[in-house]
Amino acid sequence: MKQPRIIKIVSALIFSGLAVGQEPVKISAITNSAQLSSAEVMQAFSKNLRTHSKLFSLVDNSDCSKGLRFLEGCMPRNTAQKPSTCFYTSHYAGGTHKTFMGGGLYVSKTAADMADTLLGAVAQDIVEPWNEIARANAMEAFESCLFLTQSACAVPAVLAPELKNKTMNLSQYLQRGGAK
Numbered sequence: 001m002k003q004p005r006i007i008k009i010v011s012a013l014i015f016s017g018l019a020v021g022q023e024p025v026k027i028s029a030i031t032n033s034a035q036l037s038s039a040e041v042m043q044a045f046s047k048n049l050r051t052h053s054k055l056f057s058l059v060d061n062s063d064c065s066k067g068l069r070f071l072e073g074c075m076p077r078n079t080a081q082k083p084s085t086c087f088y089t090s091h092y093a094g095g096t097h098k099t100f101m102g103g104g105l106y107v108s109k110t111a112a113d114m115a116d117t118l119l120g121a122v123a124q125d126i127v128e129p130w131n132e133i134a135r136a137n138a139m140e141a142f143e144s145c146l147f148l149t150q151s152a153c154a155v156p157a158v159l160a161p162e163l164k165n166k167t168m169n170l171s172q173y174l175q176r177g178g179a180k
Contacts, residue, residue, distance in 0.1 A: 029058060036076070037076055037111070042115075052119075068091070068093070083108060088121065094134060134158060135159070159179055
């Protein structure tokens with residue numbers, strides 16, 4: 001992937017409002033570090049994330065806060081002249097819920113090119129459905145709480161403007177007709 005595509009996608013992230021006045025998107029990356037080709041691509045990918053530190057934050061895999069889970073794996077390469085062939089999947093992890101966001105299989109001449117390709121693909125995954133997925137996950141968690149308890153549940157921040165409450169019980173939620 002060429003750098004102009006990454007710039008275009010990163011610009012889309014900024015204009016979508018994800019990068020303006022918000023914390024960077026937390027990315028937890030998983031790879032087979034024993035596989036040399038996967039480790040090379042992940043090292044270049046991590047470098048790319050650090051380059052765009054206002055948009056992305058690479059976090060440790062033990063960080064279970066809301067963010068993106070990124071899984072990458074590459075085919076072994078016998079020689080440096082062979083292309084990198086890698087796959088990735090990305091999931092939005094919203095606390096207890098995970099939602100598939102995207103995935104793909106790519107071939108590039110170098111690990112650096114592959115890292116650029118993967119960053120562009122992940123950024124594209126984020127630009128398209130991020131706000132809808134975050135809202136859907138918040139609604140699932142909130143409704144689960146309501147159906148499992150007899151007391152009130154905290155309304156997630158993303159739903160608070162719509163529901164006009166900080167806490168609600170099941171009866172109040174159903175009387176309002178739920179979240180749309």
